[in-house]
Amino acid sequence: MSKKKDIELEHKPKSAWEVYSSKKHVAAMDKLADRYIDFLSRCKTERLVMDYVRERAEAAGFSEDFAKSAVVRIQRGKAGFMARRGKRPLSEGFRLIGAHADCPRLDLKQNPLYEDTEICLAKTHYYGGIRKYQWLTSQLALHGVVVKKDGEVVRVAVGDDPADPVLTITDLLPHLAYKEVEKKVSAAFEAEKLNIVLGQSPLLGKKDDDGKGKVKDHILKLLNDRYGITESDFFSAELQIVPAGPARYVGLDSSLIGGYGHDDRSSVFCALEALLAEDKPEYTQIALFWDKEEIGSDGATGAKSLFFEYTLEDLIEAWEPDTKLSRVMLNGTALSADVAGAVDPDFKDVSEERNSAYLGYGPCFNKFTGHRGKVGANDAHPEFIGWLRRILDDAGIPWQMSELGKVDAGGGGTVAKFLAVYGMDIIDVGAPVLSMHSPFELTTKADMYATTLAFREFFKN
Structure with a gap:
């Protein structure tokens, strides 16, 4: 049997x-x-x-x-x-x-560039379900395309090449954040404050009405020199803010992949x-x-x-x-x-x-x-x-x-x-x-x- x-x-x-x-x-x-x-x-x-x-x-x-x-x-x-x-x-x-x-990511708005306290920043609109605080004070990169009026498609990539600078979003120092820590997470981190730091040095040789050089003008010149684009080209652009840097093995045993x-x-x-x-x-x-x-x-x-x-x-x-x-x-x-x-x-x-x-x-x-x-x-x-x-x-x-x-x-x-x-x-x-x-x-x-x-x-x- x-x-x-x-x-x-x-x-x-x-x-x-x-x-x-x-x-x-x-x-x-x-x-x-x-x-x-x-x-x-x-x-x-x-x-x-x-x-x-x-x-x-x-x-x-x-x-x-x-x-x-x-x-x-x-x-x-x-x-x-x-x-x-x-x-x-x-x-x-x-x-x-x-x-x-x-x-999930941050997208640049259609008219993103502005200057405040002599810093040039870019406005964003988040895409998908993010926890906003996770994107602050970290190394970020810019990727995407800009399409000019004549149909030319320009690829943009800043922050992932080791020779490139990275971008970031600032956060409030703890010494002045007593009110912030008492807020709900949903209220403490505002979407309109997810603004990307693009630069701080003014365009030399060009003065504003107050006698200062404009940082935004310098950033626009850098973008034009590198990509041949102007501020109006942002209207027909698809530009994304993403984490900078490569994926990595994680753990002492390299068993995990982080990225x-x-x-x-x-x-x-x-x-x-x-x-x-x-x-x-x-x-x-x-x-x-x-x-x-x-x-x-x-x-x-x-x-x-x-x-x-x-x-x-x-x-x-x-x-x-x-x-x-x-x-x-x-x-x-x-x-x-x-x-x-x-x-x-x-x-x-x-x-x-x-x-x-x-x-x-x-x-x-x-x-x-x-x-x-x-x-x-x-x-x-x-x-x-x-x-x-x-x-x-x-x-x-x-x-x-x-x-x-x-x-x-x-x-x-x-x-x-x-x-x-x-x-x-x-x-x-x-x-x-x-x-x-x-x-x-x-x-x-x-x-x-x-x-x-x-x-x-x-x-x-």
């Missing part, structure tokens, strides 16, 4: 560090982490992310010609689509991973790595990268736009012209790749520990997002989750499942619901992150490695 296999009745999460402890995996993990740090350090804006995507795609043979079997399309420099034809026809569906390339933009450029990176690695798929593979997720996914490059739908129509016309778009969509399977909030040891009170993400335990699935009563959630179907459990467990990939904090503690949204409207199966998944939406977020090498392997498994199954 055959002996019955023992069944593990209790669920025990697996540490990604233990699963990938062999020399082979450690070496691969370290190489991936090095590439990721380079990516995160280079790609401070969504435009720079799309430049990176295009560069990697074209090097791998992807083409803008949709008659080819591997295609790429970039929308307005801020959203991207990549697809590789599978062995099965497109009408039988696809495997899609979607992520967003935008991150700006894990949310959600880590998912863009893992999806791209997975797509380029799995080059002989059964089903068509699609990687989709959006902008504007942090402010509601609106606009021509956000997930609410019809960019994906229009591009998929072009793909169907090129690959399988007699197929309905609705049939392809209904047979599609997708991952909404977005990071998860990890349990912070200093703020455990906002987490429900049995249903939370932890660093070092692999990618985290969120069956639903939304807030208080699952409002705004996709809420993935259990049949799809069961299939994902099987393929990841069969491949020996560690994973975990969570929700974002205690039920009444807050919440958040993702792009999942914007793809779910087409009838496809979709769930949120991504690496766990600490200090999310801050200028210096944290994730781990092990989680980045496990997430990339999970995405590869999804693409090839």
Whole structure:
């Protein structure tokens, strides 16, 4: 009589560090982490992310010609689509991973420059959910584009080259901040005071009515000398203030990666790595990268736009012209790749520990997002989750499942619901992150490695 296999009745999460402890995996993990740090350090804006995507795609043979079997399309420099034809026809569906390339930041206002107390500053409007105090007295960089009236596009980058100066925002000294410390955080840090210090030296040889040289004139001259722009060119500019400096390894064991933009450029990176690695798929593979997720996914490059739908129509016309778009969509399977909030040891009170993400335990699935009563959630179907459990467990990939904090503690949204409207199966998944939406977020090498392997498994199954 055959002996019955023992069944593990209790669920025990697996540490990604233990699963990938062999020399082979450690070496691969370290190489991936090095590439990721380079990516995160280079790609401070969504435009720079799309430049990176295009560069990697074209090097791998992807083409803008949709008659080819591997295609790429970039929308307005801020959203991207990549697809590789599978062995099965497109009408039988696809495997899609979607992520967003935008991150919380400070945007320069349309008319930003002014001078006060002989300091030239720039006005900002914050983008996405930030904690304003985290951006004060830190080293900042300026990135973006200025478009002149003749259509010339000028790239601007100040603060990340080691030869460049950095920018900053001042804060009140503690000796004079007695009233400030008694205020609520929401009142103590005003958005209109997130003003960027641009310089303090006047333009020599040019005097104002009071006999002083103007600092603003000096800054405008420096900008004109370096970029050929004038103050009116700011009206047609897209300029972002972001943390200066590269991403870095963190911890005495270099186990963590610290930097700006894990949310959600880590998912863009893992999806791209997975797509380029799995080059002989059964089903068509699609990687989709959006902008504007942090402010509601609106606009021509956000997930609410019809960019994906229009591009998929072009793909169907090129690959399988007699197929309905609705049939392809209904047979599609997708991952909404977005990071998860990890349990912070200093703020455990906002987490429900049995249903939370932890660093070092692999990618985290969120069956639903939304807030208080699952409002705004996709809420993935259990049949799809069961299939994902099987393929990841069969491949020996560690994973975990969570929700974002205690039920009444807050919440958040993702792009999942914007793809779910087409009838496809979709769930949120991504690496766990600490200090999310801050200028210096944290994730781990092990989680980045496990997430990339999970995405590869999804693409090839």
